Structures are given as structure tokens and as C-alpha cells.
Ligand SMILES: Cc1ncc(C[n+]2csc(CCOP(=O)(O)OP(=O)(O)O)c2C)c(N)n1
């Protein structure tokens with residue numbers, strides 16, 4: 001499993017890849033979380049196990065935890081590790097690979113079947129929870145080549161993409177993981193295209209987040225940076241409106257947004 005920020009570290013289509021572990025109080029549970037407590041051991045690589053993505057959303061881990069991170073400050077914050085390894089993940093994994101070389105390791109068909117089943121179940125749950133969202137994600141994935149770079153702003157569609165948009169290649173999915181700043185997406189897309197001019201770049205942004213850096217449309221034209229922006233317009237600060245719906249009985253304050261005419265803006 002990857003985090004939202006780690007998407008692409010392993011191809012989602014790999015038979016040993018379960019998908020993204022992201023879940024949240026606003027956008028719902030992640031069916032893949034049911035799989036984790038059934039495992040014998042979790043090997044956590046370079047992940048802080050931060051509160052709002054783990055204990056905060058009821059993530060259960062297997063009874064044994066091996067936690068590898070370069071920052072010893074993350075160990076035991078939310079889950080006591082059975083073994084803590086301080087080190088760079090790349091080095092630690094290379095050492096492990098060396099230690100395992102020549103050892104007879106079972107490929108375990110049963111495990112592969114289990115993973116395929118858990119993935120199919122999670123996919124069905126996504127389609128049931130948001131048929132429209134998931135259909136749109138599928139259409140986007142079909143249209144965007146796997147080597148293209150997708151930038152996801154911190155909006156509801158981007159959080160949907162965490163689970164619903166499979167990624168096949170490393171460094172082809174960028175999200176403002178951690179602080180989750182809205183407005184990051186559009187300028188980051190332009191930067192991605194400048195950094196990798198041979199790659200196509202597409203943005204997934206909300207209507208609110210896009211307006212935080214709308215002026216960079218001028219930069220894109222001036223510097224001739226071709227990036228496709230998809231702006232998901234729900235006429236709201238949707239994530240916050242969702243919180244007001246779920247936690248404050250629909251007491252909506254300042255979460256509805258009047259937008260510019262995005263189509264006319266694109267034409268201009
Ligand atoms: C810089 C910054 N300001 C405020 C927030 C809090 N915030 C999180 S999601 C959100 C709403 C985003 O609205 P929009 O871009 O339209 O996406 P939607 O949630 O509607 O899909 C806000 C204001 C934030 N994450 N970052």
C-alpha cells in the first residue's frame with residue numbers, strides 16, 4: 001500500500017500492490033483498511049503514520065510493526081513499533097534485498113488471490129459510494145497516458161483520486177501531501193511541465209483552489225507552457241461544506257462560492 005504522497009512508488013496494477021491507504025473523516029472509509037489488521041506484520045517505509053490518516057480514521061495495523069524512517073521522531077507517535085529502524089529507505093531496502101538474495105521465498109498464490117480480491121472489493125465500494133466520481137476518474141485515467149504527470153490540488157476530486165485514480169509510474173502523481181494547501185496545483189502543474197518538458201501534465205483542481213492562483217493563467221500563456229487543467233466546479237469550498245453538513249447539521253456558513261465563468265476564462 002502507498003500513502004497519497006507515495007502514489008506511484010509501486011505500480012497500482014502490480015499483483016502485489018493493494019492501492020492507496022488514504023482515508024478521511026470527510027471523504028469516507030477506505031475498504032482496503034479492513035485488509036491490514038489481518039496481516040501478520042506491517043513493514044512501514046518512510047511514512048510518519050500521522051494521526052489524521054491513521055488512528056484518527058480508525059486504521060488498524062497488524063500486531064507486529066516494523067517502522068523504517070530517517071527521522072526517529074516519528075517512531076511510536078501513534079503506533080508502538082515492534083522494531084524501529086532509523087535509516088534512508090532506499091539504503092535499508094537495498095540491504096534487505098542483499099540479505100534475502102539466494103533465499104527460497106514462496107511467491108504465495110493464495111496471497112496474490114487475496115490481494116486481487118481485496119482490490120476488486122475496494123473498487124466495487126468506490127463505484128457504489130460515488131458512481132459519478134469513479135466513472136469520471138476512469139475516463140480521466142483512460143485519457144491520460146501513464147507517463148504523463150498528474151497534479152492533484154487539495155480538493156475533493158483529488159482525494160477521490162487518491163483511491164480511485166490508479167498510477168503506474170513513479171513520480172507521475174503529485175499532491176500537496178502533509179499540509180494539503182489548496183492553490184498549489186495550478187502553479188505546480190506549470191512547474192512540472194517546465195521540469196519535464198517531454199511529459200504531458202494534467203491538473204485536478206477544485207473551483208476554489210484554482211482561484212487562489214488564477215493569475216498564473218497569464219504565466220502559462222506568456223511562457224507558452226501547455227498544461228491541461230480540469231476544474232471541478234461544485235460552486236463551493238466543497239470539503240468544508242461537507243464538514244458543515246456532517247458535523248454541524250448542515251449549518252452552512254461562508255462555504256458557497258460565486259465563480260468566474262471558467263469557460264469564458266479558458267477562451268480568453
Ligand atoms: C491554503 C489553504 N487554505 C485553506 C485550506 C482549507 N481547505 C481545505 S479544502 C478547502 C476547500 C477547497 O475548495 P475547492 O478547491 O473548490 O475544492 P472542493 O473541496 O470543493 O472539491 C479549503 C478552503 C487549505 N487546505 N489550504
Ligand SMILES: [Mg+2]
Nearest residue numbers: 206207236238
Ligand atoms: Mg469546490
